[in-house]
Amino acid sequence: MMRHRLRWIGGAVAVVLVVVLAALPGAVGRQIGATVVDMRAGVDATAGLPDGLHVALCGSGSPLPDPTRAGPCSVVIAGRHLFMVDAGEGGARNMVLMRIPNARVEAVFLTHLHSDHIDGLPPAMLLRWTGANATRPLPVYGPAGTRRVVDGFNRAYAIDQGFRTAHHGPAIAPPSGAGGIGHDIALAPPGDWSPVTVFSGDGITVSAFRVDHGPVEPAIGYRFTYKGRSIVFSGDTSATPAIVRNARGADLLVHEALQPRLTAAMTRTLDRRDQPGLAKITRDILTYHATPEQVADEAQAAGVRHLVFSHVIPQLPSRLMYAAFLGDARRRFGGTITVGEDGMVFSLPAGTDGFEYRDWPVR
Incomplete structure (x- = not known):
């Protein structure tokens, strides 16, 4: 009897709660929104x-x-300084969701000028401009052609920039700080994998080196060093000696990868569904990306401690696919391997050889 009464009381409370919530949807929504x-x-x-x-x-x-997953985009934090590597679509939005202030971005480093690495530049430049009340455009470094790309975005968004200054005022949106300013990096000659320094200050060094993403030429990888710690970004590349040379002894290597077996399954499906154009694209991309196994070999040869795969191809909507994506990579690399996901944060504290992992969810 007592159990029956408790069950009845619990049911009654639930009904009352539903009625209250139904009667006050606006108030509940406002409270959730405020939270x-x-x-x-x-x-x-x-x-x-x-x-x-x-x-x-x-x-x-x-x-x-x-x-x-958003388009290719990474944030590098070195002491008090914050940079972006590539600006794929959705990256700047994810920064907001991860509670990383776009206003703090001091520079963007582009690995190459494929559309998926630059199509998030306009929102990145806008959010940094208005968030910081910037009086100077955002510096954007990259391969030859970067200045032209940034100038094009500036022209495309000039009308929008005028609207924002008119609406919010020059104190919030100073006209002199809108958009970006492109800088073409002078790399070593083709075939020379030697790095060149593109940024240095406050204990931070950023060096750039050629990688092999032909016919995309040039394409760039970057190495960031700060207080004895180092992170290397491959950019998009096929297997290349540039990685072994420039990632030697790095604490962390963030590398793209394409798994041919999974991509071949996509190609077969496209052929079966009479999509020859898309099928050719999925065949073509095999020639200018590295496989997870090749990357693992290079990371092992370079003595890298941690390997993170980003810019993963094809899509991996479930973690159940990660083993198939990696193939034999774990057997070829003696360090830690992580399949990257949006919101992951990897930390290398200064003065130690430690490695820390955090998750700042984007949803």
Whole structure:
């Protein structure tokens, strides 16, 4: 009898709760909205990081549509400084969701000028401009052609920039700080994998080196060093001696990868569904990306400690696919391997050989 009464009382309470919520949907929605805003607006998640070198994945996807991954985008935090490597679509939005202030971005480093690595530049430039009330454009470094690309975005968004200054005022949106300013990096000659320094200051060094993403020429990898710690970004590349040379002894290598067996399954499906154009594209991309196994070999030869795969091809909507994507990579590399996901943060504290992992969810 008592159990029956308790069950009846519990059911009655649930009914009353549903009725109350139904009667006050606006109030409940406003409270939830206020809570979400309080959790995110104006919060700087990077403030709690230890001094050192950190990388946050704001986009780990590829040109292939993937609801779980934004386009290629990484944030590098070195002490008090914050940079972006590539600016794929959705990357700047993910930074907001991860509570990384776009206003703090000091420079963007592009690996190459494929559309999926640059199509997020306009929102990145806008959010940095208005968030920081910047009086100078955002510096954007990259291969030959970068200045032309950035100038094109500036022209395309000039009308929008005028609207924003007119609406918010020059104190919030100073006309002199809108958009970006492109810098073409002078690399070593083709076939020479030697690095060149593109940024140096406050203990931070950023070096750039050629990789092999032909016919995309040039394509660039980057190495960031700060207080004895180092992170290397491959950019898009096939297997190349540039990685072994420039990632030697690195704490962390963030590398793209394409799994041919999974991509071949996509090609067969496209052929069966009479999509010859798309099928040719999925065949062509095999020639200018590295496989997870090849990357593992290079990381092992370079003495890298941790390997993170980003810009993963094809889409990996479920972690159940990760083993198939990696293939034999874990057997070829003696360090730690992680399949990158949006929101992952990897930390290399200064003055140690430590490695820390965090997750700043984007959903």
